[in-house]
Amino acid sequence: MGALDALNPLKVAKRRSSNNYSALPFHESSRGRESIDSEKQEIIDHDYEISSDDYDSSLPVSPTTSSSRDTSGSYDSTRPMIKRRTILRTRQRCFAYRVPQRIIRYLCFLIMFGVLAFIGFLIAMSIIDSKKLEDMGNRRPEGAKQWESFPFSDRYYGGIKSLVPRSKNKPEYPRDPEDETELLNITEVISSKLGIPSSKPYNPYPDYNSSAYLQEYVPVKECFLDAKTNARIPPLRYYEGRPAGFADHIMGSYEIMGLPDDICFDRYGRLGPYGHGYSLRKGGLASGMHGDMDGADQVWSEVPHYDFSNVDWAEAQQRCSSSNAKRFRSGAGGVTKNRRAEPDANVISPATTTTSADSTSTSATAPHGIGAKLVHRTAVVIRTWDEFIYREEDILWLRGLIAELSLGSGGEYDIHLLVQVKDESIPVFADEETYEKHLKERVPAEFQGIATLWSETQMVMLYNGMEETNFRNLPIHGVYRGLIQALQWFAQKHPEYDFFWQWEMDVRYTGHWYDLFKKMDTWTKAQPRKFLWERNSRFYIPAVHGTWEEFSHMVRVQTESGTDSPGNVWSGLNQDGQSIADGPKGDKPIWGPERPQHAEDWFETENDPVPPRLFKDDKYEWGVGEDADLITLNPLFDPDYTTWLLAEDVTGYD
Structure with a gap:
């Protein structure tokens, strides 16, 4: 049995420790612990706590880190006999506050009530x-304005599907009040069209x-956008x-100007050639690419899209003007990029002037079969300022002006921008550096x-002899x-041009620019000088005045008989205020230059036109065939004795 008991695995025998505890006093034992080299002896500090963040739940939790078989003899004297129990920290779960159902019901009821009340109010x-x-x-x-009573016009944008011949069209305005005929039904017109x-x-x-x-003029060489590719x-x-x-x-009148009145342009046919209707990737402006684009593809059916990203209109x-220099009476001239004003340029010298007869002279050395009649050059000056924002529409219209007036005409016109700083x-x-820097910052490339x-x-330096009057608190050089x-x-710096047009940036024309300018030149050239000033001081309204001949006759009668205008309200009274005549008094027609009373006030009279005959003997012949000295698109009248706001703004006279 003794042998069997020795083999019993369940019996635990007490083992003697191989390491006896030191019997040294406490202070000696402490010195022994202090003498241990910390670099050679591993010291484990069990005085710590395991947080919930570092705790791994997959590992078993034990009150001690040693095995159950470890005895006191296996511990080093530097380790504590009793280890601290690990403390596990756990997170506290947070719960959101839940609004009671009763409050939710009240809020929904209030919202529904507010919506229903708002609908009922509307x-x-x-x-x-x-x-x-x-x-x-x-x-x-x-208190309503007069124009607020006018009927609305809704037939301006009928679209290209509702086109009808002008002879069959019944205009919405102006209409005779007694005309009871109905306008054409747009729906019926569109349904009758086949595509x-x-x-x-x-x-x-x-x-x-x-x-x-060619029998009359010098040949014209075609102009292109790019000198390398001959792009059109x-x-x-x-x-x-x-x-x-x-x-x-x-x-106004289409008929007397010779402009077509039975055609129309849409936005793609008018502005599509200049970048309207195709993307920036193709060189356009990416405008007009949405909505109704019917007929847009016809614009580029023969000539493809042009890339305007690198175009230089000055070049x-x-x-164009250099290749057609032989056509012009004043030489090629052209556009120059350096136009910085000189600070000491305080004298304006007159540009060279010639009569219209010089433009019709024929060169004796002209080739056989080719005419030598020279043409004028005209500068179209667009007034703008350095803070102006060039939008897509402005760029399209400027491109159209240059392409239609300058390149299309073989250089007869040049377009310039006169930019105010x-x-x-x-x-x-x-x-020069500051000038170019400001120019590049404010004007598109x-x-x-x-x-x-x-x-x-700059104008103060050039026109320093003018007296400042500050009329309406505005400077005279402004x-x-x-x-x-x-x-x-500008004209003094460009003597290569014979005429100058001055236009604003907001001027628009839905037709062709060259057609308009050429027809204006032709019509004004055919006007006689007799009663010219008097006709220019009135608006021509065909619905009121009838034909141009009837309008001219009315002007003659009003000039000879007088009108009830503010200029002659008191013409029928003497100095004592007594009436000396009945009715208005006639006006003196303009016949030749009106010079000041004193001869010493006359200046530059050598180019003044001289009437060839008396006013009563002229048969509306003087002036026909001459180029106009001044063309305006608004009436030009004598402001004296009128109620015009700027009637008293007169400078240069005592």
Whole structure:
């Protein structure tokens, strides 16, 4: 049994420790612990706690880190006999506050009640306004403007699907009040059309290669956008007819100007050749790429899209005028990129002038079969300022002006930008670098070569002899009162041009620019000088005045008999206020230059026109065939004895 007991595995015998505990005193034992080398002996500090973040739940948790078989003899004397129990920290779960169901029901009820109340309020106000309109009828409200009573026009945008011949069109405005005929039904007009009508290219230029043109003028060389690729711009495209119900014009006349009145342009046929309707990737402006694009593909059917990203209009105009220099009476000239004003340029010298007879002279050395009649060169100056924002529409119209007037005509016209520098503290005229820097910052790259900067301070230096009157608190050298000063300075710097047009940036024309300018030149050249001033001081309204012959006759009668205008209200009274005559008094017609009373006040009279005969003997012959000295698109009248706001703004006279 003793042997079997020794083999019993369940019996645990007490083992003697191989390491006896030290019997040293406490202070000696402490010195022994302190003498242990910490670099050679591993010291484990069990005085720590395990946080919940570092705790691994997959491991078993034991109150001690040693095995159950470890005895006191296996411990080093430096280790504590009793280890601290590990403390596990756990997170506390947070719960969100839940709104009671009763409060939620109340909120939903209030929201529904507010929505229903708002809908009811709108319905009630609509009913009240309808009753007010019924009670008012056709009566105008008190304080309403006169123009607010005019009927609305809704036939301007009928679309190309509603085109009808002008002879069959019934205009929405103006209409005779007694005319009870109904306007054409747009729906019926559109339903009768078979698809979209086809547009046609518009070409107002003369046939430069015809024998009739070459017999009279010098041949014209075609102009291109790019000297390397000979790139062309697609021509404008038009549609025959007018939209059903399209209003007639009120002032002016297509007939007397020779402009077509039975065609129309849409936005793609008019502006598509200049970047409207295709993306920036193709070189366009990415405008007009949404909505109704019917007929847009016809614009680029023959000539592809042109990439305008690298175009330089100054170089294009320069190449065009240089290649056609033999056509012009004043030489090639052209657009130059450096137009910085000299600070000491305080004298304006007159440009060289010639009579219109010089332009029709024939060269004796002209080749056989080719005419030598020279043509004038004209500068179209667009007034703008350095703070102007060039939007897509402005860029399209400027491109159209250059392409249609300059490149299409073989260099007869050049387009320039006259840019005012409003901030006088910027020394743009101090040096070339500052000038070019300001120009590049304020003008798009494609138009920088045709732009010229100017300022009011510069005009003060040039026109320093003019007395400042500060009429209406405006300077005499400013853009409002001294508009012509900057243009005169520009003309003095460009003697290669015979005529100068001055236009604003907001001028728009839905037709072809060359057609308009050429027809204006032709019509003004055919006007006689007799009663010219008197006709120019009135608006011509065909619906009121009838034909141009009837309008001219009315002007003659009113000039001879007089009118009830503010200028002759008191003409029938003597100094004592007594009436000396009945009715208005006639006006003296202008016949030749009106010079001052004193001869010493006359200046530059050598080029004044002299009437060839007396006023009563002229048969409306003097002046016919002469180029106009001045063309305005508004009436030009004598402001004296009128109620015009600027009637007293007179400078240069005592």
